[in-house]
Amino acid sequence: MADLDRVLVLAGGLSPEHEVSVRSGRRVAESLRRLDIEVQTADVDSALLGRLSSDPPQAVFPVLHGAPGEDGVVREVLEVSGVPYVGARPDACRRAYAKPVAKALVEARGVAVPRGVALPKAAFRDLGARELVDRIAAALGLPLFVKPDQGGSAFGAATVDSADALSSALVNCFAYGDTALVEERIAGTEVAVSVVDTGDGPTALPPVEIVPDGGVYDYAARYTAGRTEFFAPARLEGAVAEAAKEAALTAHSALGLRDLSRTDMIVEDSGRVVFLEANVAPGMMETSLFPMAVEAAGMDFAIVCRELAHRAALRG
Ligand SMILES: Nc1ncnc2c1ncn2[C@@H]1O[C@H](COP(=O)(O)OP(=O)(O)OP(=O)(O)O)[C@@H](O)[C@H]1O
Ligand SMILES: [Mg+2]
Known part of the structure; x- marks a missing residue:
């Protein structure tokens, strides 16, 4: 096996999980350095492409949470840059990142998932929020759990014990994404x-x-x-x-x-x-x-x- 001596850790990003990613990236970088590997760290910004072509590392270790690190975008960029990286390919990232898609694929392989509905903000506006909220609560039963259909660190997530609480949980959820996933708790x-x-x-x-x-x-x-x-x-x-x-x-x-x-x-x-x-x-x-x-x-x-x-x- 050829030696590994130059790794680029990608951390930070623009998602609400920026700080968590920076701390995670630091830990990975320090761990690799202790093994005498030369490690650089970088964020996803306008300097990245130039750096990947002028000074390509042997491998990129993406430690980016949320978009664009986990939704496939950064890995798509790494693919076109021809730089190998740790972790799932872009198509797989997209499947995992979209929680309703991931649930369907995993359920099809025999694993139980929470019953739920994924609805965009526009549906509540166009169909009448009150009506729709009541229908969801009646169909899924209480208690419920509301979260954005993608993203992490439990941003926009809430437990819900009543139809009224469902309305406010949805408002909060829509601050983090356009589509809410409402699930049985x-x-x-x-x-x-x-x-x-x-x-x-x-x-x-x-x-x-x-x-x-x-x-x-x-x-x-x-x-x-x-x-x-x-x-x-x-x-x-x-x-x-x-x-x-x-x-x-x-x-x-x-x-x-x-x-x-x-x-x-x-x-x-x-x-x-x-x-x-x-x-x-x-x-x-x-x-x-x-x-x-x-x-x-x-x-x-x-x-x-x-x-x-x-x-x-x-x-x-
Ligand atoms: N259907 C559910 N019933 C009960 N609790 C739930 C349900 N869905 C999510 N949770 C709770 O909310 C937390 C966050 O949910 P989930 O793991 O889907 O989202 P996340 O924000 O993407 O998390 P992560 O940062 O782990 O990627 C879970 O760790 C769990 O405690
Ligand atoms: Mg989680």
């Missing part, structure tokens, strides 16, 4: 299962259990130290943990993902695993789920990053 144990492929095919890492102190894994619960308790591995019975891993591998394959992914799911008390969404650029901060899973698997985070970048470089 799934109760149970929230877990995230990371999948990594360092050469032996996609492997599911131990599920990580998320227990937010207020019961809701919102932005503050995610990024404020001490607000959420994590169990890695999750406190799931053996067969249920295996089912969660299987669901993550199914999602990874159904969406055509590559190298790494993290699937968010809720395990109901019955043991039924319900898929919520899959992420192509999981958070890499100290409090992030992917690095916790790597550690729980007895693997070294820096070495996993190097192997992922190395495999990408070999594709170049």
Whole structure:
């Protein structure tokens, strides 16, 4: 295997998750540097294309959350620039990023998903918001969960216990995107299962259990130290943990993902695993789920990053 000595970590971006991405990117860059790899970091801006052609790295490690990092746009640009990169190709990113599309593809492979409807803001304006809100609440039943049909870090997401609350949750949701996904609220144990492929095919890492102190894994619960308790591995019975891993591998394959992914799911008390969404650029901060899973698997985070970048470089 040729040596890996020059990697460009892409982090930042213009999405609401900018800060999280910067911190994740720093962690990946520092980890690789500790292995004596020359690492540069860059944001997605007007200097990027020039840099990729004048000083091409062996591989790009995108640690960009939200658009344009996870929706396929940046990877499309990397493809046309001829620079290999870690992670899913643009078409797969688009499938994973659009939550209703991802749900349909994963459900078709036999994994349960929350019942739900995806509706654009215009539908509420054109059809009468009150009527439509009442219909949704009647069709799906309460409680509900509202979130943008794409994006991350729980921006614009809310739990809803009444039709009135649904209206205001939708208004908030539309601040983050044009289409809202209204789902039945799934109760149970929230877990995230990371999948990594360092050469032996996609492997599911131990599920990580998320227990937010207020019961809701919102932005503050995610990024404020001490607000959420994590169990890695999750406190799931053996067969249920295996089912969660299987669901993550199914999602990874159904969406055509590559190298790494993290699937968010809720395990109901019955043991039924319900898929919520899959992420192509999981958070890499100290409090992030992917690095916790790597550690729980007895693997070294820096070495996993190097192997992922190395495999990408070999594709170049
Ligand atoms: N149908 C649902 N029922 C109950 N809780 C839900 C449901 N959908 C989402 N959640 C909760 O909202 C959180 C955010 O949802 P989801 O993972 O789909 O979005 P996200 O904002 O893209 O997250 P990420 O930053 O993990 O990419 C989940 O971690 C979970 O706690
Ligand atoms: Mg999520």
